[in-house]
Amino acid sequence: MKLAILAVGHRQPGWVDEGCAEYLKRMPRELAMTVTEIKPEPRGSKTREQLLAAEKARLREALPGSCRLVVLDEKGDDLTTMKLAKRLETWMQDGRDVALLIGGADGLDEEFKQQADDKLRLSSLTLPHGMARLLLCEQLYRAHTVLKNHPYHREG
Template sequence: MKVRLLSIGKDRSGLYEPAVQEYARRLSHYTRFELVELSEASGRKLKPGDAKSAEADAILDKRKPQDLVVALDERGALLDSVELSRYVAKAQVGAKDLLFVIGGDEGLDTRVRDAANLTLSLSKMTLPHRLARVVLVEQLYRAFTILKGEPYHK
């Protein structure tokens, strides 16, 4: 099983990337993990909404037939850590890869949400998408420790 996190844009602040890399390193003990950063379309002087559409094209081009797509969106389902671990286990049993998608500044295009097997919300609060990456990667690490019965999740 492979887990990919597809994210629009990079962390230019330097605040979040070290945490993402730390949890990515930890995840490598349980699964193949890849962080894929796609360019933001908003810098290309597109009309409002066109950036989201261009980013959707780039995201959907990266989808593979064996992927279970999980779109992160504030309108998505709120899962606790154990429920997320069950979703990960379901993917493992089904020999599926997981593709988590975090959109850019304008969020995800409807086409990406419609193509998703699950739309997931990390919180009812709005999070910067760079912070959402940290939260998601930590929760994925937690999910794998839950599945292994390790003491990280208390």
């Protein structure tokens, strides 16, 4: 199974790219993870709906075929690390690749939210997009280590 993080946004600071690269490198071959940056639509005089529709088309092009669709949304499931590990285990048993979508400044098109197999919430705090990418990479790596009983995660 592969994990594909598709994030709408501009080039991130070096520390974000370096941090994500570190967690991508740590993932095992059988659970390879990628981060793909999706170009945001130039704002200009476009409506929010026009911006989201253009970004939706770009995201659709980048989606792996027949994957489990997971959107990051402020109204998504608020999981602990242990619950995320259980969710990851469920995804692995399903066998399909997983695409995790991080929307741009205006969020994600409503159609993605309706079609999503899962909706996750990273935090109640508002996070910069780069921080959300890095946090998601780290938490997916941590969830994997929980499933492997690796000492990276310590309860208590």
